[in-house]
Amino acid sequence: MPSPFDSEKLQDSARVLSSPAKRLLLMFPDLEWDLKRAGYEMGAVEYMGVVLFITIAAFGITTSVMAIPMFIAQTEVDPYITAGIPIIVTLFAFFYFLFMPRLTVMREGRLIDKDLEYMLKDMQIQLTAGVPLFNILANIAAGGYGACSKWVGDMVQEVESGGSMRDVLNNYGMLSPSEHMRRALWQIANAMQTGSDIKTALVALSNDIRQEKENKIKMYGQELSLWGLVYMITVIVAPSMGVTLLVVLSSFIGGAMINMDLFWGVLGGVIVFQLVFISIIRSKRPDIG
Template sequence: MKSATSGYGEMSEELQRIVKDIDGGKSMLKALELSIVRNPSERYRRAMWQLTNSIKSGTDITSTMESITDSIIKQQKLEIEKYGEELNPYILVYLLVAVIGPALGITGMIVISSFTGTSVGVPLYVGILFFLVVIQVFFLNLIKSKRPEVRS
């Protein structure tokens, strides 16, 4: 367990606390149970609960860890698939609002202005450019906020 106390972010910090508790004289089972109580993550609690049950029953911890890992991987794959399905409508709206709409709008303005004899001023193009930048930032933030957190 000591080998996993660095390089895994908050998980490493929690494992350091567990190792510290064990070095302080607590049993591994008690240290893991305290960690379950301390940590708010539902996934973490479920994994540690499976591990403590495995230790209590005396079964092979390796198979339990493999089972936990497989479960986490499956859950992450499901989250990625759900994210992909969720992205499709956003992509369509993005294409309409940020790509097709402005292209057709500018083309239409140029055609109409050539028929009417009026000129389309630079401020209008600057306004359209500003609108496109705002739309780009909006969609980037929207997609970033919807992305599942999957770490390798």
């Protein structure tokens, strides 16, 4: 997959930062491997240089956006805010772009795992029918299995270009962002080398994937019970009992504690919590295809 930073102009601009990029790269030795697994067609030094260039640009732009309006309006602003916001934005930009290849690998791994079980079952059926392995991979590439088909399609192109089937399986297994896909490719390569039955290995792997999905569903159901209790306490019990308690207490001090701002504040807090709660539940939901 091409990198979003493959622009030649961007890389040329960042080339002046190669020296600090090399020194900084010592702190992140896994970046080269993450770039390979993510399919980025650039080296670690070039990528780190681009990250540094974007970080410096983010700092300059944020500082300008903060300083120019203050200069025009001739207003005084807290220096901690003036310096803090550009620093926070700069740090966020640096770490976000630095770990973007790893995030890409994780996202690609989830997409592969989503359809991998169905792909393996299709392979089992074709193996039972006596279809040759290369034809099976070609059928999978055109079979509409999402990221799995794309990954297998790249393997088919490598083999058609003259690569050894076993070497291609081993290489793509090493680069695979999915642990299950890695095991599947390596088991197929192993079976080819030893002459054992490929179908048996795929059946065992399919069962493992199915069992893992069932375990994820059970764990998610158990978590939902706890989150349901948290939701009920925070959204239903706490606001109603809290407001009632404040009304009772305010009767002893002349009602100074109760006003419309309090009720609007409680309503706003409940709405914000529900939005955050929905986001958390969605993020924890297992993507099992």
